[in-house]
Amino acid sequence: MSLTPAEEAHGRAPREPLRIVLADDAVLLREGLVRLLTDDGHQVVAAVGDGPALVEAVLTHRPDVAVVDVRMPPTHTDEGLRAAISVRAQLPGTPVLVLSQYVEESYAAELLADGSGAIGYLLKDRVARVEEFLDALARVAHGATVLDPQVVSRLLAGQRRNAPLEALTPRERQLLALMAEGHSNTAIARRLALSNSAVEKHIGNVFAKLGLPPDDSRHRRVLAVLAHLGS
Known part of the structure; x- marks a missing residue:
């Protein structure tokens, strides 16, 4: 629905x-x-x-x-x-x-x-x-x-030395945290006062830095959250 x-x-x-x-x-x-x-x-x-x-x-x-x-x-x-x-x-x-x-x-x-x-x-x-x-x-x-x-705050604090996450900018970390909380792109844009296209660009950068190329068979948002957890 x-x-x-x-x-x-x-x-x-x-x-x-x-x-x-x-x-x-x-x-x-x-x-x-x-x-x-x-x-x-x-x-x-x-x-x-x-x-x-x-x-x-x-x-x-x-x-x-x-x-x-x-x-x-x-x-x-x-x-x-x-x-x-x-x-x-x-x-x-x-x-x-x-x-x-x-x-x-x-x-x-x-x-x-x-x-x-x-x-x-x-x-x-x-x-x-x-x-x-x-x-x-x-x-x-x-x-x-x-x-x-x-939970997200603790996960972020615990992963400071994770090399893929270290590559993220502060803004990209912020977006990843909001993704982990389950917010849609539109909701993230409203919360951070960004355009939808800017959010999409940042999230694309997050996926790229975490080594998550486009693949319709996988849920990249979930996999990005998994990177938070070091899984």
Whole structure:
């Protein structure tokens, strides 16, 4: 589904009702998310509390998007992430929005490793900013890659000695960070007060410096984000 001019200008995905599977072991947060999502017109087809239940629910319901907590029982380390990766392996391209209490760069890298997009990684604090959370959810459901700005900042800080990234100018780094947050070219142009053609030129330079030549079979924006992560 294409964006309206207003949605494209603000980098927003259309907000039609979505079928959602939700996985979080914290009952209060899970029920709060169910209420938030249903109030926005979405249908939560399953709300579960552990990784295996998430995989089963996604395979059963084939939702438009899954919202997943990284840390779930029994060890509260990375069960949610592992379940999300399992879902993507069994149903390639399934949109997944991961929520985490902390910035954990390796998790973001592993989620993005298949290069197919439709992945989001947000800090749980972002849920309190309801419109931002719902907009990110819609973008992921429509195939975008959306990373929390704090995650992007950490990734940039951690990759200062990465030779390909060192070749980027400050402006090109800025554009790459906004790409990693899931913004469209038009939204980036508005945010940086640049023309669309200037944004396209800068992004073309980013792709060239990162060694990503034109290739319709690959998602170059996702691959550029992967360069952030050193994958």
